Amino acid sequence: MDALEFLATVGGVARVGLLRASGYTPSAIRKLASAGAHQPRKGVWALPSADQEYLTAILNNGHVTCASAALRYGLWIKDKPMRVHLATRHCRAGASSGMAAYAYLGRMPSPWHPSRTL
DSSP states (O other), rough: OOHHHHHHTTTTTTHHHHHHHHHHHHHHTTTTTTOOOEEETTTTOOOOTHEEEEEHHHHHHHHHEEEHHHHHTTOOOOSOOSEEEEEESOOOOOSSEEEEEEOOOOOOOTTTTTTTTO
């Protein structure tokens, strides 16, 4: 599996650290640009079709949680959240950021998918 295929399997967005830990060389990672991926921020690669909630989570150093995560687990919720809900260490979200940030306790989940348990 090349780096582009791997990127697609993890929601279309990943940090360089995850790509490197998964065995991809710096050269293979640089080739993502010519394969159609882009860098929304240094150290982060994303596909144009990337999951927008995952992208928001990674760009804000967080994980999808709460009602946003419930939908990913196939749980029914009364109303779909208007903003993405994230668990972050910094717990900062401005009113115009389009996200609701929550503090988290303990370890963050696996780096493979930026989604946190409910």
